[in-house]
Amino acid sequence: MYRHIKELQFTAKPEKPDALFAAKFQEILGGQFGEMTVMMQYMFQGFNCRVPGKYKDMIMDIGTEEIGHVEMLSTMLARLLEGAPSEVTEHAVATNPSLAAVIGGMNPQHAIVAGGGPVPRDSAGVPWNAGYIVASGNMLTDFRSNAAAEGQSRLMTSRIYNMTDDSGVKEMLKFNLARDTFHQQQWLLGIEQLIADGFSDLIEDSNSEDEDQVQNHTFWSFSEGSQAGEGRWAQGQTLVGGQDIIYQAEPVLLTDDTGLLPPPDPKLFATYDGSQGMGKPGDAAGARLQGAQNVVNKVKDALS
Amino acid sequence: MYRHIKELQFTAKPEKPDALFAAKFQEILGGQFGEMTVMMQYMFQGFNCRVPGKYKDMIMDIGTEEIGHVEMLSTMLARLLEGAPSEVTEHAVATNPSLAAVIGGMNPQHAIVAGGGPVPRDSAGVPWNAGYIVASGNMLTDFRSNAAAEGQSRLMTSRIYNMTDDSGVKEMLKFNLARDTFHQQQWLLGIEQLIADGFSDLIEDSNSEDEDQVQNHTFWSFSEGSQAGEGRWAQGQTLVGGQDIIYQAEPVLLTDDTGLLPPPDPKLFATYDGSQGMGKPGDAAGARLQGAQNVVNKVKDALS
Amino acid sequence: MYRHIKELQFTAKPEKPDALFAAKFQEILGGQFGEMTVMMQYMFQGFNCRVPGKYKDMIMDIGTEEIGHVEMLSTMLARLLEGAPSEVTEHAVATNPSLAAVIGGMNPQHAIVAGGGPVPRDSAGVPWNAGYIVASGNMLTDFRSNAAAEGQSRLMTSRIYNMTDDSGVKEMLKFNLARDTFHQQQWLLGIEQLIADGFSDLIEDSNSEDEDQVQNHTFWSFSEGSQAGEGRWAQGQTLVGGQDIIYQAEPVLLTDDTGLLPPPDPKLFATYDGSQGMGKPGDAAGARLQGAQNVVNKVKDALS
């Protein structure tokens, strides 16, 4: 359950409105790595966390902070949009030609759809969607995704920071930059803690005993003249397992499989030359000989 | 420019078809962290790389490998779909009731849309989209995103590995698991190399001199009774800068800003009680007094 | 700024897991009218509210409650997914044929992507997106949208309520049904309050003095034999203005405009027969004669 406190986490007051800058600013609210993303990502990770105590509490704490960041950025946007030109374009340009860039570059939905407020969209006007977030239940992979998201988020915030000289905006962004600095580290330290607590190795390695024991430490190059072999990733020891990395300068053929497909079900009308024999017709008989038999056999095996 | 070699990178032959498993298998082809994602992500990062030599070559090498992974998985899918039931449901169930799960759970688009082949979609049937990928031009943030993507990809591959006992499928997935193991490390080693070459710190810290120097090492808790303070992320030194992390057990008020918004432009018909004075009408005069004046002033400053 | 309380708003404990029901249950979490929608909609309306006091506080209160609903439903989903079949299908079916429906109908992403937790998607597996929400700045239109959303949400909750007999699930849904009952009324009462406070009429009628004064109270029928004229919407007085509704049984021609388009810019290669004269070529001359002149003239008017 959540509560709301009326004060923002940090002041969100621009010196002056700037509708063109507001259009760009949307990226860090509703973009792929905007505050909506980290807020929803941490909330879902928190709800899906199976380790109560410091882990779940930490995720919930930062998730709750991020809701407040969405609030701060939304407030800043509404204030940047004060007096955004909603009138007839030509009048505005006539009295002040410098407005042309603003009028051309402002987001029309700020006026038409949101009445001078923020929209849950990125700087290109694309609505935020949940395909941006992940909550896998595995804290190593999720913390790594979180550290990456905070890094990308900070980079974009930093680029936007340089696109204004409004001291009010810059003051708030200094706060956001700092939080992204800390949050990047928070997740990296979270990985350290996971390892210290015995929950994880440095990398995701479930079912590692089954994986190909050569390909897990081999770099393949696919370009003639590639200099990729000069990097640390192609020489020295692996980070886990301590094996010597193999540098394979040219791709080798591990198989003669050229992807020849089986004959198609005739009822699907896939183009076919008959070279693999006739596809089994898609009636019960055909299903029995193919997919069905597959199931039947395994059921038998399981029962015996 | 690219070339194609007819052989797959690894054999993609299931023992037997399995349409239900094929539906799940789509996740690692066309899902958020499927092979289409890493292929497109690395290609765009490679095209956008500004450091020729080992860095660009490495990114292009792995990007090129991933195109081949899309090919392998697509081939596996087409073979898993051999004889997938396209006929009248009841006939199939009548001859083999065990088919009910298959018929219920298979992806109908495998038959209707793709004629027995793969679709560029995830296991829920949602089309792949480019909102999954990032190529920021900054190798630290991108390599961290890549390491995260490989970790998530490996986790999902590993889960799917346990959902079949088809030896042909498992054989190929052992190869994929191993590649994800290596690729996770490849990107982590890439970060080591970036630091060694002086291109980056451990975290994204552009404009770091401007950021709030307290908030960049402070953990905020937002829940009564939170145990988050017990974790490494809330105590000890930061990873960069070597400051002692501050644990703030309760949110403090840094501002009295409660997000009161300016009066709206009357022409936008946003509901308003007049308490902030009248909004400036959205004609040229209004714009001049607000947004326009903002521009004008700055132009003057710049010229003087 | 927000705070988190560890307890849920209401108990979210199913009697037993039910993976098939969990797939359906996603609709009221991540669907068009799920809790993610009302949470984000009210948050954005709250951030964009320009009437401090009871209005803004009410919107923020309900928005904050809805975050807790997302939490409750997410928790319920994770518990419904306990022991969801992640193993080889045939084994499960072999030991219990009744599982076929579950295996066919469960959402594979619950296991593969979320590791047994909820996903931010609807019951068809489509990710939530911000195109579902609105925050227009106008409280009448937004409150009406909110009342509609609560009604649709309650209807879907009610349908899902009938799809289980798990007493734990039903207990929680009784709470949710009640909240949707109250929230529907809350927004309808909000409209009453807006009218009482002089902020609004019963319908959105900005610029009403300009609108066509006949078409604002005329019902057009477009089907031969339509019985639409028998309804209240086609007779009696309008709700605002008190005019007698006109029932127009057949569409009448108000114009002879058949949509003939102007000649295309030749550089756009739109197919054209020349019947409207030649399109102006898209060079500066052409632009000047058309779009440019348009701007120029208006600029002149504005300056004179």
Next chain:
Amino acid sequence: MYRHIKELQFTAKPEKPDALFAAKFQEILGGQFGEMTVMMQYMFQGFNCRVPGKYKDMIMDIGTEEIGHVEMLSTMLARLLEGAPSEVTEHAVATNPSLAAVIGGMNPQHAIVAGGGPVPRDSAGVPWNAGYIVASGNMLTDFRSNAAAEGQSRLMTSRIYNMTDDSGVKEMLKFNLARDTFHQQQWLLGIEQLIADGFSDLIEDSNSEDEDQVQNHTFWSFSEGSQAGEGRWAQGQTLVGGQDIIYQAEPVLLTDDTGLLPPPDPKLFATYDGSQGMGKPGDAAGARLQGAQNVVNKVKDALS
């Protein structure tokens, strides 16, 4: 079955082309609340209507009208785009600097993709999608959604009306404003008719006998210092049932459920500390003990 009449419902002739305005105008064609939305929403509601006669006919009549509105707006757009600059930017700006705003703000797809015609997208260039519409089969909830959609649509039309002084455009928009005025009332009157005919109460209340009989008339506040209690929504009688609304100034704990999750299936590799016992392995045995047993038990109950 439908027929087409060559004449538009209303004249769609701008005085002069205006490519910048055309970009904004797209919102009311292809936006969340544009004419494509109401057209498709009413069509699907009409096709799904189970009450023949005045209800179905009314829905079909208005749905058919809206197809004609899509036609009108599309025609207006193609005419607004006449002579839109498709040439080299610098030439245009050189001969008329006032064009800068137009060139910056016009939608490039109008020229590149549609050859000077409309696109089925909103003013941010996002394609229309069917996630905007609803046809639930329940006329109360749908009519309320329709009234809301007409209100939002009218608001956006009204905002756009103020963004031009082209008398041709304004003339048509006066017609559209009037239709939205009537259509809002048409759906509200539809609700009156539903109630009069005994099809519905004022709110969606299916399964109302089961819902929590306290929470259906309680307002919860979640902010310290909230003034929400001053509104009609927090005092007086409910609109249905006539109960006195309870104002709960502070959230109360109804449960001690803090969302602790069950142990995960080990094969899903969700991070877990073992505190809830071991997760059941995801083989047939595990499934039988959990999800499967759930089904089996209920089947037994149903048969006994």
Next chain:
Amino acid sequence: MYRHIKELQFTAKPEKPDALFAAKFQEILGGQFGEMTVMMQYMFQGFNCRVPGKYKDMIMDIGTEEIGHVEMLSTMLARLLEGAPSEVTEHAVATNPSLAAVIGGMNPQHAIVAGGGPVPRDSAGVPWNAGYIVASGNMLTDFRSNAAAEGQSRLMTSRIYNMTDDSGVKEMLKFNLARDTFHQQQWLLGIEQLIADGFSDLIEDSNSEDEDQVQNHTFWSFSEGSQAGEGRWAQGQTLVGGQDIIYQAEPVLLTDDTGLLPPPDPKLFATYDGSQGMGKPGDAAGARLQGAQNVVNKVKDALS
């Protein structure tokens, strides 16, 4: 303007309900090549047609027919969904195990969202979106897209036709198959007519005088051992121009451009080694030397 006729274009009565088949059937209503696609595509092409008379009328005629097809398919879906299981799963399976496939495979949104009616989505449950359609203003390219859409639509209809033996469904699909047969030809004949009327060549060849006069008749192979040279596409004369097709068995190097990028703006923090000199800082000076100068120069050229 449109009118509605109460009768469907063709009877849409299944013998019996079939909820599993209904889920598949959605593909030809709301899929990439479903009736919603052709309806919206032809409507937009018609509204954007600049050749009045037989062309525009033909497009409008078929577009109007397709609205009726959406109506027919929607009606069929609602009837197929009669009695679709909305109750507790286990009860249904207990009394009839054959229902397992139906319950597993039916679309839960048919019950939860649409109350037993159609949804504007494909067979995977993905909402229809306007990214599926095109209306370019060029009738050759559009007619070719239309012929392709009708072919794909017919193929999917034909596959679905084989997935049922319900005589009522099949009867209607025979009508749809026939219409797709005719409509494919209608668009191909439309291309013949365009050529006969002098509006078009066989292929899109605007600006053809400018294109590379070798590459417009050269086939490039990119695989060792490719047999692509054996096809008609790699030998004989081109369809337009009558040139002998060149078969280039191996890719040749036309350039030594390896994609080396210019130095980045330092304010964008793209990783860079300095090898191309320093990027121009993103202040006015930098812009003037680069992008700005570009504009200035061209403006000068245009004015001189």
Next chain:
Amino acid sequence: MYRHIKELQFTAKPEKPDALFAAKFQEILGGQFGEMTVMMQYMFQGFNCRVPGKYKDMIMDIGTEEIGHVEMLSTMLARLLEGAPSEVTEHAVATNPSLAAVIGGMNPQHAIVAGGGPVPRDSAGVPWNAGYIVASGNMLTDFRSNAAAEGQSRLMTSRIYNMTDDSGVKEMLKFNLARDTFHQQQWLLGIEQLIADGFSDLIEDSNSEDEDQVQNHTFWSFSEGSQAGEGRWAQGQTLVGGQDIIYQAEPVLLTDDTGLLPPPDPKLFATYDGSQGMGKPGDAAGARLQGAQNVVNKVKDALS
């Protein structure tokens, strides 16, 4: 498996940067008919091709070429973005008012998200998605879709070609135009080859023996005064079958089916007047009488 060659297929060097043109140029990289579309479409068609030899090789050859086109266009974009204004808007406009159009029209994500590089999006900023592509397994329908895609792609390339006078850009686009010219013909010649090899007729006609033998050669007009009958599509012989096309000037009633729907399941709360009798309640009894019985009967038939 794929390999990479460091050289581009063609030089991608603009004379000068041009950020505004770069925004438009995105259409032919990441738009509906951009190079990402044909690349992914041909790759999936190639992976799903069941005719080895010249067909599969041809598809793979062109698919591999298109990867290189994505590379060329991406490189061009990064170079066009050199020195794109990332600084404070007003400074730039102050020193060069001509920049207003550039600043207004450039894509802010080019700077904020991609650090001066390309984005996988169209010219409106919408991310590429796999709903644009098709790989049906049927080469006739796919080749026709491919020919259409190449035509649309060429048209958009040609329009963009006219929007710049940068000789470097134009040089590369001349290459692209030529490839699109050849590729259109390649797919048309592919259809010729399919027919010559006996794989296909001119149109998709699977199950043609079942289709309605009148409706497959009848043109329906739906507008009074339509001149559609004057076109080749409404007279003369069909392209296949050689039947005389029937022109039906007015729609005729083939059925008296007005779409009356069956009674709804009461548990779905669809509005209903009882005129069709009571809907079967959604318990096991209801299902048995309706959907279930349907299955049971057919199972019996199949077994007897």
